[in-house]
Amino acid sequence: MKAIVKDKPGKGFSLLEVEEPVLKEPHDVKIKILKVSICGTDVHIYEWNDWAKERIKKLPQIDGHEFVGRVVEVGSEVKNVKIGDLVVADSHIPCGYCYQCRTGNMHVCENLKILGVDRDGVFSEFTVLPDRVLIKIDESISLKYASVMEPLGNAIFTTTAADLRGKVVLISGAGPIGAMAIEISKLSGAAYIIVSEISDFRINMAKSLGSDVVINPKEKSLIDEVMRLTNGSGIDVFLEMSGNEKALNDGIQSLKSTGVASILGVYPENKIDFVMNTAVFKNLNIHTITGRKMFETWYIAANWLKYKKLDLSKVVTHEFNFEDYEKGFELMISGKSGKIVLNVTNDEEG
Numbered sequence: 446m447k448a449i450v451k452d453k454p455g456k457g458f459s460l461l462e463v464e465e466p467v468l469k470e471p472h473d474v475k476i477k478i479l480k481v482s483i484c485g486t487d488v489h490i491y492e493w494n495d496w497a498k499e500r501i502k503k504l505p506q507i508d509g510h511e512f513v514g515r516v517v518e519v520g521s522e523v524k525n526v527k528i529g530d531l532v533v534a535d536s537h538i539p540c541g542y543c544y545q546c547r548t549g550n551m552h553v554c555e556n557l558k559i560l561g562v563d564r565d566g567v568f569s570e571f572t573v574l575p576d577r578v579l580i581k582i583d584e585s586i587s588l589k590y591a592s593v594m595e596p597l598g599n600a601i602f603t604t605t606a607a608d609l610r611g612k613v614v615l616i617s618g619a620g621p622i623g624a625m626a627i628e629i630s631k632l633s634g635a636a637y638i639i640v641s642e643i644s645d646f647r648i649n650m651a652k653s654l655g656s657d658v659v660i661n662p663k664e665k666s667l668i669d670e671v672m673r674l675t676n677g678s679g680i681d682v683f684l685e686m687s688g689n690e691k692a693l694n695d696g697i698q699s700l701k702s703t704g705v706a707s708i709l710g711v712y713p714e715n716k717i718d719f720v721m722n723t724a725v726f727k728n729l730n731i732h733t734i735t736g737r738k739m740f741e742t743w744y745i746a747a748n749w750l751k752y753k754k755l756d757l758s759k760v761v762t763h764e765f766n767f768e769d770y771e772k773g774f775e776l777m778i779s780g781k782s783g784k785i786v787l788n789v790t791n792d793e794e795g
Contacts, residue, residue: 446571447767448507449507455493456492458770460767468519474575476532478790479512480790482596484511484596506565508566510561511596512567512592513582514533516532517571525581530581531582532581533595535740537551539739543556570790580743586747594750597746600625603709605633607707609630613635614684615671617641617685618641618642620687635682641661641692644780647780653759658674685709690712694719702728706724759783763782764785764786
């Protein structure tokens with residue numbers, strides 16, 4: 446089968462013919478991949494930055510973790526899906542038996558394996574995954590939007606950490622997940638949405654999605670503008686999606702006392718400067734977010750898409766054929782895109 450593989454250190458991937466996977470365990474499911482989408486993590490591995498050099502333990506390895514596909518074979522003990530079902534999957538593969546798994550926190554399993562990072566991913570024509578990570582979805586959901594349900598879950602988990610009804614919300618970073626958070630904030634009842642972003646492309650995307658105001662922090666002081674817009678009160682909820690240290694600290698300083706910060710951004714260094722005393726004396730509620738709540742956020746995403754409450758047409762900005770993956774990666778690196786989808790199989794519409 447065809448697969449996009451990290452076969453050696455250095456920038457780039459290779460499109461290779463590799464062995465098609467087979468079922469090995471009674472709970473395994475074989476899936477024909479229809480569409481995949483490119484994530485920031487995939488870009489790190491493509492560029493082979495310091496994070497990728499430290500995190501990826503073995504090469505060669507198939508990349509990718511965001512997809513939609515159709516079940517073509519099931520193991521003897523599989524009960525939750527059947528041949529022909531349309532499925533997506535969480536990229537976090539939990540053991541199912543550790544303390545975190547048994548207390549409702551599979552997304553931070555003590556023995557966690559991540560697709561395309563700790564094991565072969567899904568940038569291929571077929572994959573085999575354990576049934577415990579699969580979610581059957583409604584056939585009415587567009588395939589290109591189904592392929593981005595994994596990052597949509599990130600946005601849902603981050604945004605719904607606070608009650609947004611009637612609240613003033615600041616979103617730092619209008620990349621694909623931040624863009625999704627704009628729509629989710631509106632859907633969740635936010636009264637006013639402020640977005641901080643430096644990319645012209647993403648500034649325009651944020652405006653088109655219905656943010657009330659977009660601030661470029663390279664041109665204006667974010668804190669001063671937030672205080673002006675809120676008559677000196679500050680924001681109620683801060684959603685940090687950028688992974689930028691200054692954006693994090695500006696957001697914390699823009700929050701009113703007892704406000705809520707929900708932090709998804711991952712920073713270049715593990716140790717960063719943080720306005721801790723400000724956070725303490727403001728009595729802030731700070732949530733750190735990783736992955737998705739398995740499987741609560743998946744069911745929310747599936748329902749919002751099924752019943753047409755979310756429109757991702759302005760977030761999924763480009764589609765490429767699987768063989769043209771390099772164009773997708775280079776465009777993503779340029780910052781002039783939202784979510785980018787690769788078409789693996791061309792025999793289904795959507």
